[in-house]
Amino acid sequence: xxxxxxxxxxxxxxxxxxxxxxxxxxxxxxxxxxxxxxxxxxxxxxxxxxxxxxxxxxxxxxxxxxxxxxxxxxxxxxxxxxxxxxxxxxxxxxxxxxxxxxxxxxxxxxxxxxxxxxxxxxxxxxxxxxxxxxxxxxxxxxxxxxxxxxxxxxxxxxxxxxxxxxxxxxxxxxxxxxxxxxxxxxxxxxxxxxxxxxxxxxxxxxxxxxxxxxxxxxxxxxxxxxxxxxxxxxxxxxxxxxxxxxxxxxxxxxxxxxxxxxxxxxxxxxxxxxxxxxxxxxxxxxxxxxxxxxxxxxxxxxxxxxxxxxxxxxxxxxxxxxxxxxxxxxxxxxxxxxxxxxxxxxxxxxxxxxxxxxxxxxxxxxxxxxxxxxxxxxxxxxxxxxx
Numbered sequence: 001x002x003x004x005x006x007x008x009x010x011x012x013x014x015x016x017x018x019x020x021x022x023x024x025x026x027x028x029x030x031x032x033x034x035x036x037x038x039x040x041x042x043x044x045x046x047x048x049x050x051x052x053x054x055x056x057x058x059x060x061x062x063x064x065x066x067x068x069x070x071x072x073x074x075x076x077x078x079x080x081x082x083x084x085x086x087x088x089x090x091x092x093x094x095x096x097x098x099x100x101x102x103x104x105x106x107x108x109x110x111x112x113x114x115x116x117x118x119x120x121x122x123x124x125x126x127x128x129x130x131x132x133x134x135x136x137x138x139x140x141x142x143x144x145x146x147x148x149x150x151x152x153x154x155x156x157x158x159x160x161x162x163x164x165x166x167x168x169x170x171x172x173x174x175x176x177x178x179x180x181x182x183x184x185x186x187x188x189x190x191x192x193x194x195x196x197x198x199x200x201x202x203x204x205x206x207x208x209x210x211x212x213x214x215x216x217x218x219x220x221x222x223x224x225x226x227x228x229x230x231x232x233x234x235x236x237x238x239x240x241x242x243x244x245x246x247x248x249x250x251x252x253x254x255x256x257x258x259x260x261x262x263x264x265x266x267x268x269x270x271x272x273x274x275x276x277x278x279x280x281x282x283x284x285x286x287x288x289x290x291x292x293x294x295x296x297x298x299x300x301x302x303x304x305x306x307x308x309x310x311x312x313x314x315x316x317x318x319x320x321x322x323x324x325x326x327x328x329x330x331x332x333x334x335x336x337x338x339x340x341x342x343x344x345x346x347x348x349x350x351x352x353x354x355x356x357x358x359x360x361x362x363x364x365x366x367x368x369x370x371x372x373x374x375x376x377x378x379x380x381x382x383x384x385x386x387x
Contacts, residue, residue: 097129107137107183137183147173168214173252186243193242
């Protein structure tokens with residue numbers, strides 16, 4: 001952009017140059033004569049020539065005058081106003097190129113006779129007007145869409161369409177965030193560092209997407225894919241060392257390139273979700289039934305163990321009693337047999353019902369019906385005595 005002081009200088013200079021000549025500069029012609037002397041000489045010579053014979057020179061020059069010879073005029077020098085404007089322009093250009101102001105969002109690369117140096121501290125800085133040159137580089141994080149146009153959300157087929165491991169086409173959009181890490185290398189290590197970054201990003205994107213199936217790219221594998229691409233691209237940018245660093249890389253969208261394929265993938269995804277729901281319900285039912293079965297099994301085992309122990313204890317007790325009886329039997333066989341008989345009768349007779357019959361009529365008379373009134377009478381007679 002042209003500085004207003006230069007326009008002012010041009011106007012003053014033009015105005016001074018258009019002024020009439022009042023400086024008294026010499027206007028001598030090429031013969032060393034002034035304009036007045038040349039005119040007098042021309043008039044005298046023309047008169048003599050006309051009086052002598054009226055030669056052809058008098059007829060051509062009208063009155064016998066020879067043509068005047070043009071003198072060489074020296075250029076006019078500019079006036080005081082133009083000089084003042086020139087000095088003002090020079091002072092303004094000199095003072096304005098002695099300093100620069102740096103804000104928080106920019107680096108300054110100061111080049112001194114071809115040797116660059118990065119300045120990151122914000123504030124007022126001074127520089128040599130002709131020797132040093134300052135270039136500002138932004139610090140802020142920038143974004144780079146890959147595969148689509150952000151303003152119109154239009155897909156760029158050359159960047160977005162890729163082939164997966166299972167030989168399917170997928171349309172994938174990425175958004176790359178980057179920033180300048182070294183302003184000197186950003187300016188001088190590469191002619192176009194942003195283009196280099198974009199080409200490397202596209203290369204690693206295609207390489208990584210190509211080792212995954214289309215289902216992983218569209219559904220569950222997005223986080224793993226973008227993390228892997230970011231790691232590869234970061235390491236490559238460190239190796240290239242062109243002053244740029246990768247901040248983040250995200251998959252904006254991933255879908256098949258046609259509607260029919262997209263609908264098929266939606267159906268597959270719905271089937272997968274239904275499968276997961278059924279598996280979860282089955283696991284829930286299993287987790288509820290297994291503890292109940294285990295508790296019931298434990299209850300049965302404990303009951304069987306208790307019954308087993310009771311039977312063992314009973315058997316051991318009977319065996320110990322039999323051994324004691326056998327020891328007594330060895331000492332006193334007759335007395336032991338009678339005792340055993342009486343003990344057996346004591347256990348059997350209380351539950352035994354005796355029926356009295358005659359020999360030929362099959363009439364059954366229960367013995368307890370006869371013994372019951374007698375027992376009642378015995379109890380009634382015993383009661384007053386007890387009172």
